Amino acid sequence: GAVPFFHIIGLNAVMLVAMFYDSTVYLFPDPRKYGSILKAIEKYGINYFHGVPTLLKALLKYPDFSKFDVSSLEFVFSGAAPLDPKLGMDFEAKTNALVVEAYGMTETSPMVAANPFERENHQFGSIGLPFPDTEFKIVDPATHEDLPLGEIGEIALKGPQIMQGYLNNPEETANSFWDGYLLTGDLAQIKDDGFVYIVNRKKDMIISSGYKVFPSELEQLAMDNFPEFEEVVVIGSYDEHRGETVKLIAVLKEGAQISKENIIDFFKNRIAVYKIPKIIEFVKNLPKTSIGKTDRKALQEKERSLSTPPI
Known part of the structure; x- marks a missing residue:
């Protein structure tokens, strides 16, 4: 391991x-x-x-x-x-x-869903099927009402592997549960075949001019279409008029070159206007957590420090 x-x-x-x-x-x-x-x-x-x-x-x-x-x-x-x-x-x-x-997640000990261990029955891009004895549903992030198959909402969980709460933190515990279900903060949809697809973290979602922008959608689009990119991450940046604007941060492969204008033009022809990254930044590397994940939180905190809204 x-x-x-x-x-x-x-x-x-x-x-x-x-x-x-x-x-x-x-x-x-x-x-x-x-x-x-x-x-x-x-x-x-x-x-x-x-x-x-x-x-x-x-x-x-x-x-x-x-x-x-x-x-x-x-x-x-x-x-x-x-x-x-x-x-x-x-x-x-x-x-x-x-x-x-x-x-x-840590709060679920940790597994609640996985792809079947069968070559003919696992789907890339999906987190698989919910585990037995696990109540797995999609709810409206605001009202917590159950949503039908195919609609995007927050994953809510109940089962023997779910935590009882956060130690000595009753307030956070209360905020994390609704009617006995753990609210994960992850947005997803369940397809007709039962396979679950993560859309984004609720906290990572960007609200630009009142519209919802899912970073994962743009990141996948960028990685699929720009061979120059080694890594890419999309975050929100404070904007006085839009609330947030979309920022794309990319690590280029060694020797690769591409203009920021070309990147923006690519998105202009493929996605809605409010989703288009308005800010492009090239960096040598992205911060990582102790287990090798891109540290999105560190990038978001850095961005907030650079683009603090006026008081």
């Missing part, structure tokens, strides 16, 4: 799973040493690997990836951040492992 045990995924999906199946755990204290991970997979015949999407992408990009024998891999579990469907398919093609995307 390349996820630390202090993280709920490392604790439950790596350590406890290994104990349950009487398996050996191989730990990678520094997941940035990609060669060491690939070497261990080859040397020890590792069957099950758990990581985050940024790590899977880095492994595939490792210069000597093709020199390692990773044929022992049977299952690769991806969590903690959305998995780009293309990345999932590429990883499967180059390893022959089944890549499974799942969903959960």
Whole structure:
């Protein structure tokens, strides 16, 4: 496992799973040493690997990836951040492992949904199907009323794996539950076949001129159409007239060049006006959390400090 045990995924999906199946755990204290991970997979015949999407992408990009024998891999579990469907398919093609995307949070111990461990019945871009004994529904973020299939709303959960509350924080606990259901803050929709698709974090959603903008939609569109991009993240930036305006922050691949005007023109021809990024910023790298996720919170806090609204 390349996820630390202090993280709920490392604790439950790596350590406890290994104990349950009487398996050996191989730990990678520094997941940035990609060669060491690939070497261990080859040397020890590792069957099950758990990581985050940024790590899977880095492994595939490792210069000597093709020199390692990773044929022992049977299952690769991806969590903690959305998995780009293309990345999932590429990883499967180059390893022959089944890549499974799942969903959960610390408050849910952590898993409440996952794709089936079946090649013919898992869907990239989806977090899969709700777990047994888990009440999983989509509610209106404002009224908490149940929404029909296909509509976008907030995920609400009830089940034996859901926390009782936050320790010594009754106010936050009360704000996080509604009629016994945990309000996750994640916006999603359930398709007719029962598969769940995350749309965005409610807190990450941008409100521009009263319209809702989902960063994940723009990020996926950018990654699918700009081969120059290594990474991209979309956040809101304070705007005196719109409330918030859309800002796109990108890391360019080595040697790649593209103008900010070309990026904006691309979006102008494909999405609604209020969704178009008005601000483009190129950076050398994006901040990461301890488990390798893009630290969106750090970017948002930095942006707020630079674009504080007048008092």
